[in-house]
Amino acid sequence: MSKNLDINIHHLTRVEGHGNIVVNMRDGKLERAELEIVEAMRYFEAMLKGRSFHEAAIITSRICGICALGHQMTSLKATEDALGLEISKQTLLLRKLLVNGATLQSNILHVYFLVAPDLLGAPSVFPLIPTHKEVILRALRMKRLANDIGDIVSGRAVHPITPVPGGFTRIPTVGELTGIKRKLIEEGLPDVKETVETIKSLAGVIPNFTRETEYISLKHKDEYALYDGDIYSSDTGAKDVHDYMEMTNEFVVPHSTSKHAKHNRTSYMVGALARWNNNYDQMTELSQAAAKELGLTPKTYNPYFNSVAQVVECAHCIEDSIKIIDQLLADGLKDEKPNQTPTKYGRGVGSTEVPRGILYHEYEYDRRGNIVYANCVIPTGQNLANIDDDMKKLVPEIIEKPKEDIIKHLEMLVRAYDPCISCSVHMLNVEFINED
């Protein structure tokens, strides 16, 4: 069967940042199936050079407004690792609460506003407002709830204010925390159950496509790893975060301003589905039930199910947040000041699961507490090669469909990864020249 196909989707919509999908098929032979990244380079590592440890997280937060909290947390962890700053249990719990909030907010945004229109055949969420008002209001309510966590604990959800190396500049009050807890119980739990229902009713529209790949995420011995853990590969097992470079092996491809990554195979996947496949048994009860309901089984190899895994994580984040708040209140809130007295200088690595997958920051500090070397490896960058590999398998499978359908399948595939293109082009691995 010979077929020609040319697809060039310029500035893909409903994703963060600028990317194009390019597919060429000549006489039934796939010549190209690529996600081109055309976002302008931002040179973050270069900008970090010479900056004080007080500023590192402020700057890296601006790599991406969507993953701002994740970048901040990762940056703070790398700084604290490098400078030998211990954090308190309270700080740890508050950070975990923030990570839950950010994951919840990002997953809700992605599932309801970016993916749901595909499942409902709409060009955006706006036409759904009159027809699906209840669903939209629920989505907004859940997003508000997630952002409330961010607003109260960190000052604001986008580019959080209070998290600084060694702790927080402001500790939330008991009243604020009990307020969020009440909302989590009264709104969050029922809303997430409704969400599962809604997605279940649309699950039939999710394309049936599988491609097994290597899944990489954090793994923690005691909990579903979001804030902390070791690096874990479904192929090769665990590794210390300081060895992250061995996992990411970045390489340049001509069609992308962002570098690609590979480990054991030609590509690997990070994100909600990778986390689910690696750590599903550590999720809360509610989320395991939700997974069952949605047909998300352990070892799911359909990348479109990444969005389903995100819904399941929403349930986890809500339940886990309630637990964390209980713990904080039981321990009693202390008006702690951030610990900002370095005990050493040198290299440090931080790694966090942000909504789109595993994120690494590595810094080296001089004795004045200024950065001399920085490297950030972003989840979307790590997923790019996997997306290309998926497309290469997918296109021949659906080649008989009308072109619009093929385009829709490809767009949905890329969206399923929830790619954050603006963050992927912060520029990787810059060796500084002109060291002073």
Place this chain on the structure above:
Amino acid sequence: MSIAISDVKSQELYCPEIAKITAVKRFTEKEKWFDIELPGGRSLGHQPGQFVQVSLFGAGEAPISVTSSPTKKGSFELCIREVGMLTKLLHKLDVGSTVGIRGPYGKGFDVKSFKGKDILIIGGGIGIVPLRSLINYVIDNRKDYGRLIILYGAKNPDELLYPDDLKLWKKSNDIEYHITVDQGTPEWKGNTGVITTLIPGLDLDLPNTITAVVGPPIMYKFVLMSLKTKRIPDENIYLSLERRMKCGVGKCGHCQINHSYVCQDGPVYHYPELKHLQEAI
């Protein structure tokens, strides 16, 4: 200093009256004239030179001089230059629309004490707005006053306000009326040059002439110099000043010039008073 608070009768200072626009005329690209009627046709009860706080809900409030004479009954007039947020919206209003009015506020021209005197009016640009109130007052009480001399200057002929009044003043034989523009146009037949060029030629009965000057800040310096050369005594000079104002009732502090609040002690000042205010001119 201790004041028995409970004995002070307090006032609602910030509540406007809702008044109706009964006529609108465009003078120039930037200036429009409005005739405004208070509820029940009640008269505003102002003095020439006083101002009102005009407001539109949602856009704010601004001080605007009353340009009609107190002798006009039933309504009063404003002339508004479009310069910003509020004035832009005011310019969109038509007959039948309403505006909020507070006032009249401030000190106007002390027309009683001018009785029997010659009146020399010097208006530059939009400064003619409050002066027109004085001019019309004098015209309506013509027998109480001596000569009425009007000097009016504008940047160019397109910026001249009150076309009907200008014709009237020109025609009237008991008004000495001189007009000038900084820059003429081919059609312009009158004087060109800044307003001070009109002063030296005046033949004045000095101790008996009251001079009322209103114009942009830069004009005052030069006019005052000319008046000095002309030997007009300071006691015979009155000026009206513009400052930023928010409340109009001597509270918000914006209009302060040294110790003086323009909204209370002005906008019309007796020149000898002004000489003690270093920030004034």
Place this chain on the structure above:
Amino acid sequence: MTTEAKIKPKVAFFDFTSCEGCQLNKLNLENDLLDILEHIDIVEFREAMDDKAEEYDIAFIEGSISTPSCVERIHDIRRRSKMLIALGACATQGGINAMKNLHPIEEVRETVYGDDKYLFPTLPAMPISAIVKVDYKIDGCPMSMPEFLKVLKSLLAGQEPIKPDSAVCVECKLKENECVFDKGMVCLGPITRGGCDAICPSFGQFCTGCRGLISNPNKNAMLEILTEHGISLDEAKKRILLFNSYDHSQSLPK
């Protein structure tokens, strides 16, 4: 005080080099979002929808100009927009992106791409107003939500919004915050343009200057304040330039 006939203005959102946090921040107006949609017609918003339009009454622009293709695109958008509003520090003043202008970018680029560096052309990061006329700026990183709402309401009511020109300290004092200098930090609030409701100091953190500086800032005095509070002159300058490299890197004392 008349009510104008309701024709919903066509509103579009565009993003250039940025973190897209400002866009996200808009979506974070959950409680007001549906009310806002009563008044406007969103005709283009790449992050959230597929549709595209030809003309816009109001175009909101996020992000800096940093490549030749950005320049082309912003000219095109300007031509098709009645009103163009820069959203957020990247768009209003170059923001954090402009920090790259402080580094020898050409050389850095060469290290990454080698001989292929011309495949990925880059310019110094610039605010939108460096290329086209901007009718209004909403500052902040992320753009300040109260200001966004205020400007939007003003425009919808046919008014010209007024740009605040006093320091962050003003709002900080209105909220009776303890000054972060008294907590041992240094703060850019004294010369940073207010309008954010002093959100950072209100949460115990120093002001980073993300909203740009007030007009006629006394930069020398600010540097003196910073150095008197224990940071070196070099650090002090870096702190001021964090978000203000484009406007102020040339004007700080050497």
Place this chain on the structure above:
Amino acid sequence: MKKYQLNNKQLPSFIDHLKKQGTVFAPHKKGDTSYSFEKVENPNSVVLDYNRTLNSVKKYFLPPREHLLSFSKTDNSFRKGSFKNEKKIFLGVHSYDMKAVLKLDYNFSQGNPEENYLQRRKDSSFIGVSFIPDEFHFSQSVGIPLHDTEGFDIYLEQNSDGYTVKIITEKGEKLIDGFDRVSKAKDISSNHVQFQNKLKYNYNRLPEVFEQSWNAAVWEEVSKKCVGCGTCNLVCPTCYCFDVEDNLDLSLQTGTRDRSWDGCMLNGFAAVAGGENFRETLAERQRHRVHRKFKYISDITGEPWCVGCGRCTAYCTAGISIVEIVNQLCDEYEQNYLNRPAVVGLNAERL
């Protein structure tokens, strides 16, 4: 004058006694090293031993932000802002802040007496507390003795066991009435703190200095250090300038006319449409600010309008001191107009 003794541990029950009679406001700890007046919920969190609060009690009579009107464009109607009718008891006010309230009373009742201020201000009782002056206080230098009780209904003077309670007015008598745990004043002499005078001249000589202050060099000098942040205005208990702005809500039909504190040090304060700014430079603005504290109103009332709380100095990030400004004016005055050493007031030794 009736006097009682109130021991430290009786304080909470005294506050509870006050709370039964009205809403009580008192200093609380705020942040790391600061204090602020707050409504008392828990008597134990009240701090009476403090240096100064960030804002003075002015904020209760002239709130930092307030609705003057709420309006509807649809039918052109409006309502005035509302004032809560409640009895307010201010506990732990320092003498200079009390004086500042009395000064504001003057500003808001002369000329056009303003309802908004006066309505909020009525039904207030004040319980003063003594304080130990720190490096910034100079109230005594501007004519406010440490234990000045003018304006207070009750005055608490700290002693080794607690406070000597002095009943100043009938209102004060009523406030304490029914609180049976006070004992007769012990004969403990209160801590007599010496207030060091910080102004070079006695305050009643400042008018002659300010007569000659217009062209002083100090304005330019200070303006080199000043960043024009307006903090000095906003924290001052006798500053009362404000801005007014209309705010629409999302219906675009209804909204509020709001006022908020403003300051003469700020860029737009004296600017008018068309670009003219009548006080363009920081030097001109400093001159205006300080003249408002020591000349403009003082020429009429005969009192300095600065109460010596030290806030503008303590909170100025640039370290500009109003005391130093005034002292430099004195120096310049001496050099340029007197050519002889200042006649120093009785206890006005220079700090």
